Amino acid sequence: MATGWAGDGAVQDQIDATVKDAIERARSKLRSGPGLAHCEECDAPIPEARRNAVPGVRLCVDCQAAHDSDAAHSGFNRRGSKDSQLR
Template sequence: MNTDTDDAMAQAELQIHTDSRIAEIRASLRAQGHVSRHHCRDCGEEIPEKRRLSIPGVSLCVGC
């Protein structure tokens, strides 16, 4: 493999690990009763800005 491929693979692995850790932290915060203004309290997906602005205090994404 070349250096560019190695770098891309390392970056992809790091991104997967980072995304997984963020999901774990969000789940832990939800379990402790912390509510995010930007992420759904049920599934953890990001709540679109348009929805957050049109529904003050919204805590669920469109799907939930």
């Protein structure tokens, strides 16, 4: 495929770099280190198995599930048409 001055595979290299940057950005947002022994919202004890499985855990399973549920309903209509989003 003729792409002018760009070399062969330049588009794929750009895609790979973009994906790599996105992965690094996502990893930088992950918590690390020891987690809390008690949930910061309800003060329930967090089991040791959860603290070992999730580095930097701060919420119990119930509070995390509620937090994730709230985040899933962000208010954006991602499945509707653009016209329905403009109303």
